[in-house]
Amino acid sequence: MRIPDYPTGDAAGWAKVDGYFSDLLAPPEPALQAALAANAEAGLPAHDVSALQGKMLALFITMTGARRVLEIGTLGGYSTIWMARALPPGGTVTSIEASSVHADIARTNIHRAGLDQRVDLRVGAAADVLPGLDGPFDLIFIDADKPSNPLYLEWSLKLSRPGTVIIGDNVVRGGAVTDGGSTDPNVQGVRTFLDMIAREPRLQATAIQTVGEKGWDGFTLAVVGQG
Numbered sequence: 001m002r003i004p005d006y007p008t009g010d011a012a013g014w015a016k017v018d019g020y021f022s023d024l025l026a027p028p029e030p031a032l033q034a035a036l037a038a039n040a041e042a043g044l045p046a047h048d049v050s051a052l053q054g055k056m057l058a059l060f061i062t063m064t065g066a067r068r069v070l071e072i073g074t075l076g077g078y079s080t081i082w083m084a085r086a087l088p089p090g091g092t093v094t095s096i097e098a099s100s101v102h103a104d105i106a107r108t109n110i111h112r113a114g115l116d117q118r119v120d121l122r123v124g125a126a127a128d129v130l131p132g133l134d135g136p137f138d139l140i141f142i143d144a145d146k147p148s149n150p151l152y153l154e155w156s157l158k159l160s161r162p163g164t165v166i167i168g169d170n171v172v173r174g175g176a177v178t179d180g181g182s183t184d185p186n187v188q189g190v191r192t193f194l195d196m197i198a199r200e201p202r203l204q205a206t207a208i209q210t211v212g213e214k215g216w217d218g219f220t221l222a223v224v225g226q227g
């Protein structure tokens, strides 16, 4: 069993159900399995999305017809591969990774998956890379350092158009998100991010809690409107 990020509650039961659903709906595929194995082998933090979450991102792309996807936080490229595979011909994922070590692993994983043409990997702090990107993007997945989530939301809005979908990972954090007095900068980053989403007239949003092989966490889902 994968070690959950937030091992509260019935973690073993949640992981078992994830395994059952994954086997049916997101069964192992060589390039994705190889990426996960390479990431673990290299000692990357086990923060890859689950297979079912990767499939959800892919379905969001299919549902919205997204062609230009922005990912903030590549890690080893597991979610990048899920999203790139869902794109129509000519579609691209621009994915930003601050760590050159992680980016090297991601590049190898993406190459092995045959997706070089669909992924534009940018190495550098997102705060430095984002100002150089050309929008609009159709779908944006924010999954990097959580203290910077407020900045990433600002940039996501700048790089969006009406209809752009913005997803933010890890906003529950084992329930810690409700602790306004938390000294954890990740929690504070996520809380400010949620406040900004709530106050932003251009966004319609929800937040969904999830349990599964990563424990208890969740994501925000927002769509940009006219404001």
Ligand code: DHB
Pocket: 005, 047, 048, 049, 143, 144, 169, 170, 186
């Ligand atoms: C953390 C980050 C992630 O992107 C994730 O999916 C799970 C946990 C973290 O920093 O704790």
Ligand code: MG
Pocket: 047, 048, 049, 143, 169, 170
């Ligand atoms: Mg994450």
